[in-house]
Amino acid sequence: MATGKKLSEISWQEFKALPLAAKGDYFQGIPPHTLIAQQFSRTRLEELCTLATKIKRINKRRDGANFLKTLLSDKRAMLYFAQPSSRTYLSHNAACQILGLDTMDVRDTKTSSEVKGESPEDTIRTFSSYADMIIMRHPVGGFAERVAWMLAHTNREIPVLNAGSGADQHPTQALLDIYTLARSFEKTGGIDGKHIAFVGDLMRGRTVRSLAWLLTLYKDVTLYFVAPEPLQISPDILELLDQAGTQYVITQDFASVMPIADAVYMTRIQDEWDAEGESCTIDTSDFSIGAEHMDILKDTTVIMHPLPRRSEISTDIDNDPRAVYWRQMRNGMWIRAALILTTFGRQDEANQYYDDYKPQA
Numbered sequence: 001m002a003t004g005k006k007l008s009e010i011s012w013q014e015f016k017a018l019p020l021a022a023k024g025d026y027f028q029g030i031p032p033h034t035l036i037a038q039q040f041s042r043t044r045l046e047e048l049c050t051l052a053t054k055i056k057r058i059n060k061r062r063d064g065a066n067f068l069k070t071l072l073s074d075k076r077a078m079l080y081f082a083q084p085s086s087r088t089y090l091s092h093n094a095a096c097q098i099l100g101l102d103t104m105d106v107r108d109t110k111t112s113s114e115v116k117g118e119s120p121e122d123t124i125r126t127f128s129s130y131a132d133m134i135i136m137r138h139p140v141g142g143f144a145e146r147v148a149w150m151l152a153h154t155n156r157e158i159p160v161l162n163a164g165s166g167a168d169q170h171p172t173q174a175l176l177d178i179y180t181l182a183r184s185f186e187k188t189g190g191i192d193g194k195h196i197a198f199v200g201d202l203m204r205g206r207t208v209r210s211l212a213w214l215l216t217l218y219k220d221v222t223l224y225f226v227a228p229e230p231l232q233i234s235p236d237i238l239e240l241l242d243q244a245g246t247q248y249v250i251t252q253d254f255a256s257v258m259p260i261a262d263a264v265y266m267t268r269i270q271d272e273w274d275a276e277g278e279s280c281t282i283d284t285s286d287f288s289i290g291a292e293h294m295d296i297l298k299d300t301t302v303i304m305h306p307l308p309r310r311s312e313i314s315t316d317i318d319n320d321p322r323a324v325y326w327r328q329m330r331n332g333m334w335i336r337a338a339l340i341l342t343t344f345g346r347q348d349e350a351n352q353y354y355d356d357y358k359p360q361a
């Protein structure tokens with residue numbers, strides 16, 4: 001939804017000082033950027049989920065897959081991943097291939113002219129000379145916003161898609177998590193009214209920070225933040241939940257939450273952000289899940305994880321129908337395809353094809 005607010009008309013200092021919800025208004029124009037979870041409305045989430053399912057169904061047949069490949073065959077995407085990634089990189093790349101976009105990448109800043117002293121800003125401007133979209137992961141929180149703002153002040157403002165920034169945001173992961181929750185609860189009334197538990201390193205887990213916000217868009221959800229005290233969710237997220245009127249519980253008692261949770265969202269310890277290996281001294285043994293817990297969970301509970309996992313989910317439960325983390329990962333490819341297609345405003349052609357041929361699940 002266009003708000004009329006333009007990144008090109010605000011100074012960086014003014015923009016930086018805005019609250020998150022107000023920043024979102026600047027990302028909805030032409031081109032639309034995807035930078036923070038706070039820019040999404042429930043309507044937009046529902047549109048993306050519906051489109052993701054349509055793309056998935058169209059892609060099942062060869063003629064459908066060939067049609068999809070024509071949709072963005074005039075575009076090129078730059079994948080700039082200055083931090084390690086398996087799924088986010090691969091699923092964006094696969095989403096681009098589904099839609100016919102060519103991709104280029106830099107996955108290691110040591111192979112770019114940044115080693116010659118080129119600034120990250122000039123590096124991005126260089127990418128924008130060759131690409132029509134930048135999909136980027138960066139260790140510096142807020143850097144993707146800075147990039148979008150900077151490009152808005154050039155004659156080549158191309159869309160920027162945040163594929164994970166610092167320890168603060170991972171908006172496209174939150175989209176695939178919403179898609180997974182929505183599909184999992186399709187027959188049980190959807191996400192509204194559900195009890196969703198987040199477990200692990202909630203202080204530094206950017207996926208939880210983005211998803212917690214998106215869940216404020218659903219009615220009567222209750223969020224449980226289950227973590228050792230030093231890794232508990234930060235006050236800034238609780239403030240947003242308070243403002244949105246979303247119910248939450250903060251606890252270290254995973255055992256008491258297990259029987260009531262409709263979804264359990266596990267996370268790993270994000271020790272890459274440790275200053276001196278301090279995470280090793282925290283007892284995290286009560287914040288994991290395995291075969292011994294399966295009888296305590298409801299039969300309908302879904303177990304999620306953004307991945308990669310370490311020992312917080314035992315491989316013993318991988319084949320339990322409630323373990324949806326592998327499906328969750330694949331969902332990322334479909335919702336990212338939907339996001340990229342709408343970023344270029346080409347969704348009508350896919351919707352029309354779907355209506356004409358009605359591909360089935």
Ligand code: ASP
Binds near residue numbers: 206306
């Ligand atoms: N892959 C997710 C991220 O990049 C979660 C994780 O690494 O634990 O944030």
Ligand code: CP
Binds near residue numbers: 086164173
């Ligand atoms: N979930 C996620 O972001 O995975 P990667 O870090 O492997 O991209």
